[in-house]
Amino acid sequence: MFKKISMTILALFLFLPSWSQAGSFGNEDPSGVPGQWYVGTTPSYVAPSKQPILFVHGLNSSSNTWWNDNNMYDTAYQNGYETAFIDLYPTKNMWDNGALLAQKIREIYNYYGEKVVVVAHSKGGIDTQSxxxxxxxxxxxxxxxxxxxxxxxxxxxxxxxxxxxxWLAGILGSKNDATYSLQTGYMAYFRSETDQHVNVNKNPIYTFGGTKWGGFGSSLYWGGLYLWGYGSNDGAVTVNSSRLPYATELRVGDWNHFTIKEGSSTFNLFRDYLNESTVNSSGEKVQIQSSEQSTSFNTYAASYVRGGETNGKKQEKVLVEEGADSVTFDWISNCSSSRITLQDPKQTIHSSFKVKKDEGEYFNGAYHYTLTIPNPIPGEWTLQSSSSNSEKYLMNVSFESTVNDAVKVNVDEDEISFKKQDSKIKLQKETTIEYYKNGKLKESKLKLKDGTLKLPKLGEGVYNVTIDIDAEKDKKRFKRTLIKTIYVDSTGKVFVQ
Known part of the structure; x- marks a missing residue:
């Protein structure tokens, strides 16, 4: 049994739960209407110290993420907790969702007559803090x-x-207010507006992070490969991004971005933090206080990225340096019937690509054609796509190589600079930078001077910076791509992660 509550109507939906399970929400549940919230079945006994739990979903999701193929709701019920679930806008930013959620939190508080504990997945945590x-x-x-x-x-x-x-994200519908606001440059702005706010320490925050990517060929596996150069991650979010310097990190574990929200994965790890008088497993009272945790952000050049659109045939050349341990080719397309082949420098054809549809948050609906080559032959590799229709594509090539950390890129308020890890690194003249604002080219092929580029004067907006690196180490030439975003506010102040 559960209750569905809107702003003006209180409706009760009855189901037939078994003796051991919480009320079933089932396939007939009309979840997904922004602003509606749901009350789970009340356990037979609720201890006075147990506060109700409000579960908040993430990007491109809805309230049923907590019970469809997930035992989080049932686990909370079995542990004697009252529960509530909220539907927010799946594709709106933290400001719109924050305003809506604040109104509904007040309603939920009035319903229970006491404060609630919020458990939020992914972007739901940002919406909650807003x-x-x-x-x-x-x-x-x-x-x-x-x-x-x-x-x-x-x-x-x-x-x-x-x-x-x-090209690809646009046709898939991945470009929306939510993904726009999650760009790292814009989130640097949100952090500046939030972390110094008078209300920021009113509610203690506890965080979890994951380090597992999911199965080979899955959207989370591909996401993990791309994020690898930015540190440990769960296929969608890096561990460093999951942290806040004034929050308490409860655990970083081998969960991926989906399994971390499952009741059997994490509930027992945060259960001691759900009560009015929070105690640990040994019966001692837990002091609710902040703890410092590292949020340093490292950027390693581990990927080479290309993309665009084609009328049916496209070739991409990829330079693989000598000494690379492995290289993974991931061709991401809006076409399910593309034929992908890969030719190595010795003219051998590789065609055993694994194909899987993306079910992730950023390229949902695209098709991944993925192939890993261990101990690849150095030289120029050619990837070719053939399709009977026009195609939007993104090629991400991930390297496991000693040169990944050869060059680091620093972006600050005044300039973009390349930091070479040793004197043997040589940046080629072809190294270039492009600026895009809201998908439109602002500056193209800006050249570096002594490894540094002074930022031009930029108007308000989010700027996407693509940095194509052409470099050499120990006479081994390598190419990589780094992508960063910068946010400029109305006063001209620059925000960057």
Whole structure:
């Protein structure tokens, strides 16, 4: 049994739960209407110390993410907790969702007559913090637990708005207010507006992060490969992005972005933080306080990216340096029937690509054609796509190689600079940078001077910066792509992660 509650109507939906399970929401549940919230079945006994749990979903999701193919709702019920679930806008930013969530949190507080604990997955953690800090919902919440929330944005959102991926992301519908706001540059702005706010410490925050990518060929596996150069990740969010310097990190574990929200994965790890008088497993009271955690962001050159559109045939040349341990080719397309072949420098053809449809947050609906080559032959490889129809595509080539950390790129308010890890690194003249604002080219092929580029004067907006690196180490030439975003506010102040 559960209750569905809207602003003006209180309706009760009855199902037939078994003796051991919470009320079933089932396939007939009309979840997904922004602003509606649901009350789970009340356990037979609820201890006075157990506060109700409000579950908040993430990007491109809805409330049923907590019970469809997920035992989180049932696990909470079995542990004697009252539960509520909210539907937010799946593709709107943290400001729109924050305002809506703040209003509904007040209603939920009035329904229960006490504060709730918020458990939020992915972007839901950002929407929650927006509701508490910027829209005044903090008096109605005791604490917040975030499960792989990209508190500092996602480099996959940066990629979706890049010059290389924009063709594909646009046709898939991945470009929306939510993904736009999750670009790392914009999230640097959100952090500046939030982390110094007078309300920021009103509610303790506890975080979880994941380090597993999912099965080979899955959207999370591909996402993990791309994010690899940015640090440990769960296929969608890096561990560093899941952290806040004033929050308490409860655990980083081998969950992917989907399994981290499952009841059997994490509930027992945050259960001790759900009660009014929070205690640990040994019966000692847990002091609710902040703890410092590292949120340093490293960027390694581990990928080579290209993309665009073609009328049916396309070739891409990829340079593989000597000494690379492995290279993974991932051709991402809006076509399910493309024929992909790969030719190595010795003219051998490789065609055993694994094909899988993307079910992730940023390129949902695209098709991945993925192939890993261990100990690849150095030289120029040729990837060719043939399709009977026009095709939008993104090619991401991920390298496992000692040169991945040869060059680091720093972006600050004044300039973009390349930091060479040793004196043997040589940047070629072909190294270039492009600026895009909202998908439109602003500056093209800007040249470096002594490894540094002074930022031009930029108007308000989010700027996607694509950096194509052509370099050499120990006479081994390599090419990589780095993608960053910068946000410029109305005063001209620059925000960057």
């Amino acid at each position: 509701a508490l800090v910027h829209y005044g919902a903090f008096p109605y919440v005791s604490r917040v637990i975030t499960l792989s929330t990209p508190h500092h944005g996602s480099q996959l959102a940066d990629l979706a708005y890049s010059s290389w991926a924009g």
